[in-house]
Amino acid sequence: MEQVIQLEKVNKWYDDFHVLKDIDLSVQRGQKIVVCGPSGSGKSTMIRCINRLEAHQKGHIVVHNTELTNDLKNIDMIRKNVGMVFQQFNLFPHLSVIDNISLAPIWVKKMPKKEAEDIAMSYLEKVKIPEQAQKFPGQLSGGQQQRVAIARSLAMNPDIMLFDEPTSALDPEMIKEVLDVMIQLAEEGMTMLVVTHEMGFAKTVADQMIFMDEGKIVEQATPDEFFNNPKSDRTKLFLSQILNH
Amino acid sequence: MQTNFLRKIIFDEKSRSLLIQTLVIGLFALFIYLIAQQTAYNLEKRGISSGFDFLNLSAGYDISIRLIPFTSEDTHFRAYFVGLLNTLMIAVCGCFLATIIGFLVGVIRLSSNWLFRNIAYVYVEFTRNVPVLLQIILYYSILLHLPKIKQAIEIFDGFFLTNRGFFSPSPIFKEGFSLVLWSFLIAIIASILIKKILKKKQEQTGQQYPIFLINSALIIFTPILVYYIMGRPLEFDAPVLKGFNFKGGMVIRPEFLGMLFGLSIYTAAFISETVRSGIIAVSKGQREASQALGLKNNLVMRLIVIPQALRVIIPPLTSQYLNLTKNSSLGIAIGYADLVHGFGGISLNQTGRAIEIMLMVMLTYLTISLTISLFMNIYNKSVQFKGNA
Numbered sequence: 001m002e003q004v005i006q007l008e009k010v011n012k013w014y015d016d017f018h019v020l021k022d023i024d025l026s027v028q029r030g031q032k033i034v035v036c037g038p039s040g041s042g043k044s045t046m047i048r049c050i051n052r053l054e055a056h057q058k059g060h061i062v063v064h065n066t067e068l069t070n071d072l073k074n075i076d077m078i079r080k081n082v083g084m085v086f087q088q089f090n091l092f093p094h095l096s097v098i099d100n101i102s103l104a105p106i107w108v109k110k111m112p113k114k115e116a117e118d119i120a121m122s123y124l125e126k127v128k129i130p131e132q133a134q135k136f137p138g139q140l141s142g143g144q145q146q147r148v149a150i151a152r153s154l155a156m157n158p159d160i161m162l163f164d165e166p167t168s169a170l171d172p173e174m175i176k177e178v179l180d181v182m183i184q185l186a187e188e189g190m191t192m193l194v195v196t197h198e199m200g201f202a203k204t205v206a207d208q209m210i211f212m213d214e215g216k217i218v219e220q221a222t223p224d225e226f227f228n229n230p231k232s233d234r235t236k237l238f239l240s241q242i243l244n245h
Numbered sequence: 246m247q248t249n250f251l252r253k254i255i256f257d258e259k260s261r262s263l264l265i266q267t268l269v270i271g272l273f274a275l276f277i278y279l280i281a282q283q284t285a286y287n288l289e290k291r292g293i294s295s296g297f298d299f300l301n302l303s304a305g306y307d308i309s310i311r312l313i314p315f316t317s318e319d320t321h322f323r324a325y326f327v328g329l330l331n332t333l334m335i336a337v338c339g340c341f342l343a344t345i346i347g348f349l350v351g352v353i354r355l356s357s358n359w360l361f362r363n364i365a366y367v368y369v370e371f372t373r374n375v376p377v378l379l380q381i382i383l384y385y386s387i388l389l390h391l392p393k394i395k396q397a398i399e400i401f402d403g404f405f406l407t408n409r410g411f412f413s414p415s416p417i418f419k420e421g422f423s424l425v426l427w428s429f430l431i432a433i434i435a436s437i438l439i440k441k442i443l444k445k446k447q448e449q450t451g452q453q454y455p456i457f458l459i460n461s462a463l464i465i466f467t468p469i470l471v472y473y474i475m476g477r478p479l480e481f482d483a484p485v486l487k488g489f490n491f492k493g494g495m496v497i498r499p500e501f502l503g504m505l506f507g508l509s510i511y512t513a514a515f516i517s518e519t520v521r522s523g524i525i526a527v528s529k530g531q532r533e534a535s536q537a538l539g540l541k542n543n544l545v546m547r548l549i550v551i552p553q554a555l556r557v558i559i560p561p562l563t564s565q566y567l568n569l570t571k572n573s574s575l576g577i578a579i580g581y582a583d584l585v586h587g588f589g590g591i592s593l594n595q596t597g598r599a600i601e602i603m604l605m606v607m608l609t610y611l612t613i614s615l616t617i618s619l620f621m622n623i624y625n626k627s628v629q630f631k632g633n634a
Contacts, residue, residue, distance in 0.1 A: 114448065
């Protein structure tokens with residue numbers, strides 16, 4: 001198996017608040033990893049470090065054999081191969097759906113407009129809303145917006161996808177349509193790192209579960225072991241709280 | 246039946262609001278009518294004549310700053326136009342300069358450079374908290390304390406700074422210069438076409454072209470080339486000191502410069518705050534999403550941040566343009582010959598037609614302001630989002 005992401009003793013501080021403490025993580029090509037944990041545990045910060053939306057201060061992050069440093073060239077290269085989906089969608093409200101998706105292929109990959117729009121349409125079909133192509137983000141439901149955001153990321157043809165609580169801002173009814181798209185993506189072999197509390201999704205998709213608390217990885221295990229036989233007491237407490245309601 | 250009808254009028258939501266509105270409009274019309282009638286009666290009783298016939302009388306005063314020829318023999322009506330053009334000139338130049346300074350300072354206020362950021366901060370807090378009238382007088386006084394004509398500071402060959410204004414050579418157009426102007430015009434049209442063609446080419450091939458650079462070069466160098474081909478059909482008449490004043494050349498008066506600096510530096514402080522808030526108002530998530538897609542910082546600014554910031558910037562920017570335009574009436578304080586100073590001041594004193602003149606001046610400002618609003622609103626509509634984002 002080819003290793004695509006490696007975190008080695010990664011540390012990060014916000015002023016004197018220690019957010020990430022000696023994080024070690026290794027992701028193989030095609031692996032799906034679900035990260036969970038209480039709020040403030042550093043899960044979002046960790047995946048945001050992987051495409052340098054946040055800078056770590058100690059340790060090493062290597063993506064595709066390229067180490068993330070202040071080197072802008074490296075950052076650009078890594079961002080081209082790593083897609084990201086946000087909790088708040090972050091679609092560009094002044095652009096139509098199809099322009100949202102074709103923007104990066106046109107300006108970053110310097111693709112002809114026609115070709116970029118064809119690609120955008122194909123991804124819109126994949127997330128099952130091709131009929132919304134000419135609408136603006138403000139005219140779509142939350143679930144549709146998040147699917148557009150996924151299509152926008154995929155249009156850059158990344159080989160790793162990061163999901164930062166992609167369903168947390170959605171109404172319960174819309175969660176499924178987004179998760180369905182993510183499951184389909186997983187089945188196609190995409191390398192995925194997902195921060196989520198959707199445990200049903202985790203059981204279906206994850207190869208590995210990671211539980212974080214207070215900036216540390218407390219437990220890492222297969223879903224089977226994680227849900228049925230968690231080792232640490234903190235994990236047991238967390239699972240009992242989110243599963244028994 | 247009767248009571249039912251009355252009841253319906255008073256308690257039905259629609260008919261009641263219609264009733265109230267009709268009453269209010271009626272009372273307001275009556276009020277205006279009474280005032281107009283009373284005023285006409287008072288004027289007649291005191292033997293003050295009214296009407297607009299004075300417009301055709303000779304004005305009897307000179308206007309130093311003018312865009313169209315004017316002598317003291319010309320009519321008050323022509324004086325009105327001289328003033329109007331001066332008001333428009335200061336408003337247009339002021340808005341233009343204020344926008345440039347405002348955008349620059351607004352961006353600098355967000356810069357990561359501590360020194361620049363704080364200089365901009367001090368500038369904004371100082372200028373927007375001191376009355377604009379005082380600032381206009383300050384800049385005017387500074388300009389008046391420049392050296393006298395005899396000791397004029399020569400900045401370049403033929404350019405002089407004096408307490409009577411900024412003297413510079415005036416261009417004399419000779420035969421063939423119109424070709425240079427035409428070539429300039431053609432270059433502009435060509436650049437628009439080139440932009441379209443290159444945009445289309447980008448859409449087809451994906452290749453990005455430095456459109457702005459190509460077109461700037463085209464627009465700048467074409468007229469220069471034609472100018473040399475035509476054997477330099479342009480001469481300059483440099484101002485020369487003769488006796489107590491400069492002869493020849495042209496001059497920008499200190500009154501105009503004082504107004505321009507005062508108004509634009511003052512208004513730019515407000516515009517910079519508007520620009521800053523507009524840029525801040527674009528959520529951090531927008532920038533993060535663009536970066537995650539691999540867009541470089543200048544593209545993030547150009548394609549994502551600025552189009553969204555404009556949406557927030559335009560409405561308050563309109564107010565600032567309106568403020569600047571109306572504040573230009575402060576020209577009366579330093580003798581800038583705008584609408585209020587000449588027509589609204591001297592003509593009024595000479596003819597005594599205060600009501601007519603003030604009405605004309607007010608309606609003129611109203612028209613200018615509404616025109617600015619109209620165009621800014623059209624522009625504003627084009628930058629708003631669709632849907633409820």
